[in-house]
Amino acid sequence: MTPMTTPPYESRRDPHPAPRTPSEREAILAEPGFGVHFTDHMFLAEWTPDSGWRDARVVPYGPLSIDPATAVLHYAQEIFEGLKAYSHADGSVWLFRPEENAARLRRSAHRLALPELPDEWFLGSIRDLVTADRAWVPHGGETSLYLRPFMFASEVFLGVRPSKHVTYSVIASPAGAYFPGGVRPVSIWLSSDYSRAASGGTGAAKCGGNYAASLLPQQEAIDNGCAQVAFLDAEKHRWVEELGGMNLYFVQSDGSIVTPELTGSILEGITRDSILQIARDLGHEVVERRVSIDEWRDGTADGTITEVFACGTAAVVTPVGALKWDGGQAVAGDGEAGKVTMDVRSALVDLQYGRADDPHGWMRQVV
Numbered sequence: 001m002t003p004m005t006t007p008p009y010e011s012r013r014d015p016h017p018a019p020r021t022p023s024e025r026e027a028i029l030a031e032p033g034f035g036v037h038f039t040d041h042m043f044l045a046e047w048t049p050d051s052g053w054r055d056a057r058v059v060p061y062g063p064l065s066i067d068p069a070t071a072v073l074h075y076a077q078e079i080f081e082g083l084k085a086y087s088h089a090d091g092s093v094w095l096f097r098p099e100e101n102a103a104r105l106r107r108s109a110h111r112l113a114l115p116e117l118p119d120e121w122f123l124g125s126i127r128d129l130v131t132a133d134r135a136w137v138p139h140g141g142e143t144s145l146y147l148r149p150f151m152f153a154s155e156v157f158l159g160v161r162p163s164k165h166v167t168y169s170v171i172a173s174p175a176g177a178y179f180p181g182g183v184r185p186v187s188i189w190l191s192s193d194y195s196r197a198a199s200g201g202t203g204a205a206k207c208g209g210n211y212a213a214s215l216l217p218q219q220e221a222i223d224n225g226c227a228q229v230a231f232l233d234a235e236k237h238r239w240v241e242e243l244g245g246m247n248l249y250f251v252q253s254d255g256s257i258v259t260p261e262l263t264g265s266i267l268e269g270i271t272r273d274s275i276l277q278i279a280r281d282l283g284h285e286v287v288e289r290r291v292s293i294d295e296w297r298d299g300t301a302d303g304t305i306t307e308v309f310a311c312g313t314a315a316v317v318t319p320v321g322a323l324k325w326d327g328g329q330a331v332a333g334d335g336e337a338g339k340v341t342m343d344v345r346s347a348l349v350d351l352q353y354g355r356a357d358d359p360h361g362w363m364r365q366v367v
């Protein structure tokens with residue numbers, strides 16, 4: 001569905017009448033955690049087939065009133081994005097490749113039969129919310145303001161067809177460093193019974209439904225002392241796809257780096273894409289190809305694979321220590337964070353926090 005009738009982006013601001021006091025805010029920013037505290041404002045806009053996207057506004061953060069028959073509650077027609085605003089040393093606030101999030105939200109919308117949001121609207125919504133809640137962008141360390149754009153079927157009806165009323169919103173949550181005590185490798189559980197996404201399914205779309213399908217295996221991972229789940233392809237149960245919410249990289253003993261090629265059931269991470277470039281900049285050969293679960297298991301055992309890491313916006317780059325399954329485990333290297341992993345991580349984080357040059361023009365200043 002193309003946004004034929006959507007007007008040029010223009011928003012209004014309805015400031016919070018009673019925002020949190022500076023001291024309340026500072027108390028939250030001192031220990032923000034992840035995804036538990038939200039800023040004073042949120043962004044909202046609505047779509048209908050007749051008027052396209054309209055009514056862009058920054059309003060006080062608060063509950064949405066939802067009719068019990070709202071379509072998303074029944075058929076999960078919902079998509080989302082995740083990106084961060086970074087505070088630089090001079091007090092300016094920046095985004096990392098937000099156009100990529102705008103483009104991915106459009107692709108996800110297409111797959112979920114939701115209306116595409118014009119990039120101008122997406123970028124405007126982010127800019128306006130971050131500007132309104134600029135005081136909520138944490139400073140120092142690897143802290144950030146996590147931004148969560150999302151879109152859902154808000155028509156009140158129980159029929160199975162694409163919704164004719166759609167809501168788009170952005171909320172913002174101050175986030176502390178993902179690894180406050182230093183970067184530590186995580187253990188990953190190999191799901192043998194469950195798949196995340198099948199060929200022809202919604203694996204390449206960033207939709208809540210994919211996450212719903214991953215929660216039972218995720219619980220299994222936790223029960224087995226692991227932080228996250230690794231999913232294999234749904235058909236052969238042989239090819240490594242990704243974690244529940246992060247893409248995977250394998251460092252080879254010859255210094256080359258391999259990541260599973262995009263097959264339509266893997267989410268195209270913006271961090272994944274950026275690392276393809278950053279690793280090349282650091283002098284590594286980077287290969288996108290299929291990686292079998294046997295290669296992961298045997299390669300870590302015989303030393304062909306020296307490091308494994310996962311990547312995504314929230315945790316940036318996370319070293320993977322052990323891969324565990326029912327009856328065994330395979331540990332990459334010595335089980336500690338590897339050098340290539342940490343070099344890639346530093347290169348990316350330094351760029352995002354304005355401590356390194358931006359040779360690819362990826363950073364966008366908001367305020």
Ligand SMILES: *Cc1c(COP(=O)(O)O)cnc(C)c1O
Nearest residue numbers: 245246247267269270271312313
């Ligand atoms: C969001 C997401 C990622 C990571 O994407 P980034 O753009 O790097 O944050 C990876 N896998 C899944 C399933 C995701 O939803």
